[in-house]
Amino acid sequence: MTATETLIAAADAHSAHTYHPLPVVVASADGAWMTDVEGRRYLDLLAGYSALNFGHCNRRIIEAAKAQLERVTLTSRAFHHVKFGAFCEQLAELCGMETVLPMNTGSEAVETAVKTARKWGYRVKGVPAERAKIVVAGNNFHGRTTTIISFSTDPEARADFGPYTPGFEIVPYGDLTAMRSALTENTVAVLLEPIQGEAGVLVPPAGYLPAVRELARERNVLFVADEIQSGLGRTGRTFACEHEGVVPDMYVLGKALGGGVVPVSAVVSSAEVLGVFRPGEHGSTFGGNPLACAVALEVIAMLRTGEFQARAAELGAHLHRELTGLTGTGRVTAVRGRGLWAGVDIAPRYGTGREVSEKLMDRGVLVKDTHGATIRIAPPLVIGKEDLDWGLAQLRGVLGV
Numbered sequence: 431m432t433a434t435e436t437l438i439a440a441a442d443a444h445s446a447h448t449y450h451p452l453p454v455v456v457a458s459a460d461g462a463w464m465t466d467v468e469g470r471r472y473l474d475l476l477a478g479y480s481a482l483n484f485g486h487c488n489r490r491i492i493e494a495a496k497a498q499l500e501r502v503t504l505t506s507r508a509f510h511h512v513k514f515g516a517f518c519e520q521l522a523e524l525c526g527m528e529t530v531l532p533m534n535t536g537s538e539a540v541e542t543a544v545k546t547a548r549k550w551g552y553r554v555k556g557v558p559a560e561r562a563k564i565v566v567a568g569n570n571f572h573g574r575t576t577t578i579i580s581f582s583t584d585p586e587a588r589a590d591f592g593p594y595t596p597g598f599e600i601v602p603y604g605d606l607t608a609m610r611s612a613l614t615e616n617t618v619a620v621l622l623e624p625i626q627g628e629a630g631v632l633v634p635p636a637g638y639l640p641a642v643r644e645l646a647r648e649r650n651v652l653f654v655a656d657e658i659q660s661g662l663g664r665t666g667r668t669f670a671c672e673h674e675g676v677v678p679d680m681y682v683l684g685k686a687l688g689g690g691v692v693p694v695s696a697v698v699s700s701a702e703v704l705g706v707f708r709p710g711e712h713g714s715t716f717g718g719n720p721l722a723c724a725v726a727l728e729v730i731a732m733l734r735t736g737e738f739q740a741r742a743a744e745l746g747a748h749l750h751r752e753l754t755g756l757t758g759t760g761r762v763t764a765v766r767g768r769g770l771w772a773g774v775d776i777a778p779r780y781g782t783g784r785e786v787s788e789k790l791m792d793r794g795v796l797v798k799d800t801h802g803a804t805i806r807i808a809p810p811l812v813i814g815k816e817d818l819d820w821g822l823a824q825l826r827g828v829l830g831v
Contacts, residue, residue, distance in 0.1 A: 433467045459486030462813040483686035485812035491689035498724035513723035529704040531697045532718035536658040536684035537573030539695035549706045551618030562618045567603035571628035604634040619652040624670035627659040630804040631773030652679040662686040666743030666769035694722045742769040761829040772807045793824040
């Protein structure tokens, strides 16, 4: 057996099969490239589902992490530490808001947003006890905890995990009429992805997000934007909501906030909204730890330059021009997305998304399929144009264009 086969066999034998990874074993990585245990290099066009927006082993982020590792990595929130105040202040400023509640993973941040919205509904809006409702969109992906899958429409994520958490209403994504009908006096929040990533990089109709923003304001409902995948430069803006001039009441952040080094997530909102919490009502042992704050502070500093947003906008326009050109070949049926983020629907006769992903792997390019026919392209924002073009050439080669 090769080293790759041996390592995959060990993983298959001793890990729960909650993923179906491509048969590549990564040993090292730098920028937009990964190297496997056999020494073969691969162009990463997935970027850890946006967790690696700034590339693998970004030197600024690695140096910030190394410096903090020599000092203190964890205190728990039982004590203050020197990085915490700066992290909260600077992340709030980046978001144009006031208050930060740090967690670790994206799912934890979404759970925190749900709890925040409910408590705000009871304490501030005056919703009767146990009556709070949160409106979400069909085909959403906000995580895989028990509460979150309770409002999923994905059978793979939901089946056999009930009983489910009540308090959610699902409406079609992009349907403003359905959204308007769903909001009642007991609605405390609307929770949306500005672009639905796992659903295939679905962009809502123009005007939808601003209309939801206004509707939420009229009905005294919190507009919560899950920017875990879409935020922090991915779409060519700091936040995907910015493309339509929308500022939500609450951002849910994760993935890229940890710089591809440690899991960092956060809920960011106004002092009024997050001020509903009192000591002991919510928390996390690792949330806002010194190492996480040091890494996230470097990420925030990098985003402040605007360099990565501009790069994603420029290269993203090129990416979408190239991909849209494939729709005229009959090999690709649709292309969606913004910035350096695209969902590409493959015509069935040319293979499933998984099959196309495997063929690309054989050519040295790594992507991931979703929902059968779709592949997602989301390279690190540091990718060079030449490398991006080479990756696109491999896609054309797989499709026979």
